Amino acid sequence: MVNLARDGVRAMTGSHSPLDEFARIDRFFAPLTQNAPGAFGLGDDGALLPAVPDGRRWVVTTDALVADVHFLADDPADLVARKALRVNLSDLAAMGAEPVGYTLALALPRDFADTETWLSGFAAGLARDQASFGIALYGGDSVSTRGPLWISVTAFGTVLESGVFRRSGATVGDELWVSGTIGDAALGLKVLTGDIAGEHPGLIDRYRLPWPRLALARELSGLVSACLDVSDGLVQDAGHIARRSAVRIVLDGAALPLSTEATALVDSAAALRHSVLAGGDDYELLFTARPDAADAIRKAGRRADTPVTRIGRIDPGEGVVVLDAEGRPMEGLEHAGWRHFEA
């Protein structure tokens, strides 16, 4: 149901009073529907999505985040909210879709010290990113849990029926591109967990708050042959394109766009290069295109105020190979999903 209140009544062990729950909905969540008339102020069992123009279709995507897995339990509530939205908006960008709204399921730990304060920050974060990305809340559900806090977001956007980006469209001879810089978020997590010493607020920000590349996706319409967002790690996600498109991806390791901070860290500790290639949480667009689209892609990047870098090529075969500055395949990428790419 849209009603975020059920758990109060239906909980078998412990429970908030439903009065609290209804008050919470009215106070924190109903205001987030003000630009969504079809959400009926969260007062009905579901929401009505807006009509879409002819030729456009709805795209949906679901991403869940769990405390101490996808964010740190003591991360500020507003940043947790914004990250939960943005990882979903990044998926819409990867499909070439324009975001419209989202639904939300939220589980609050029973032993939360100050639920109202946390919810206040959480709702403020949602409101801020709703304004940034032109979206609204279309419903949700709130439950309590003995376990860690979690959030599940389902985001909705629309795409031109003929313009949806897929992972399966890369063909031999295409070039591989990536937006922004790679590795900052993975390094930022290592700073937060103490695995990297020193102050690196820029990297921490990249971990806590990705920026979905919606503007770039809009400008890339009609230019890309395959696309996804880098969330599992550059090499692994390149592997997804390789597998779905039945091609081999050759990554030019020396061409990878690294931030100044990431470059300094990798230069000081070569092992961190692995985090850059496999760490994930980048939420950059990784896409392929015909070589003759290169100029148009650079122009799209400029129009979207988003750097784009050509980082590889599409060959016949399967899997992913990363070449070093001398053009030799890099070793040491047997981690985690690596075998998967070669499968």
Place this chain on the structure above:
Amino acid sequence: MVNLARDGVRAMTGSHSPLDEFARIDRFFAPLTQNAPGAFGLGDDGALLPAVPDGRRWVVTTDALVADVHFLADDPADLVARKALRVNLSDLAAMGAEPVGYTLALALPRDFADTETWLSGFAAGLARDQASFGIALYGGDSVSTRGPLWISVTAFGTVLESGVFRRSGATVGDELWVSGTIGDAALGLKVLTGDIAGEHPGLIDRYRLPWPRLALARELSGLVSACLDVSDGLVQDAGHIARRSAVRIVLDGAALPLSTEATALVDSAAALRHSVLAGGDDYELLFTARPDAADAIRKAGRRADTPVTRIGRIDPGEGVVVLDAEGRPMEGLEHAGWRHFEA
């Protein structure tokens, strides 16, 4: 992302290998998309919903379930899956919508004894109800958690733009109706928790496996003035209609449709009447209509093979009152959300 695999790679503490995760998607979840070409076999970052005919709009609803709150942790996995789907389908029915598909977020406890067996049962339950209700999986996300198992489902359906059911449409003089029988699920839960002695498999089934009243909703198109599904408890949910419609609801306690099993239990222990009125989990449709629609509503019930019972009337005022067999307001309903209805 549609990809159900991210957690394996991105988990900060413990993790399944991503190979396991991809294998799980391919084995358990990808087959559930076979009637949904726009789900792209869960191989992309999002799914494309089908186009809808002119005049119809998408309805979305989100409901989350947590182990030992909304179901028992040792409930059979296939029943957990089907309940997660059905509570959402019941919301679509309450909106007058035809179901099309759903997305799923699933958190599996890290210490699960046999995840593969559980997932096998869970996927079988999803497949069975997909067939029963003509729906398909359009994506999801799988994470692991230190806490209890949880499931969040977002369901999509379509509705005639002019035919959406709301909670706010009841007017003075309308009659109040309910489908099926009331209280069985709440009593079934008491059987499962040992608060009611004896064998009551019928009641337990009603708790574990609601039946969304989609066929009835279809037949009621154009007949109802307000509608919701009873999930929080009959009295509380009547209160939702009263509040949203700014009317008073007078429930005829003697007219409530109780199953034979529930009648016997209530006759033997009057306190159980409270569970019937306030227990929740019924997933029956509670709706209002003009008195001259009564014959058509009974005919709709027959066409949908679903009993419908007139249980009250809509008066001026606010709140909910339940009259006993002598027409006196019943006492003892101060539980939980009761004050809310009178607010």
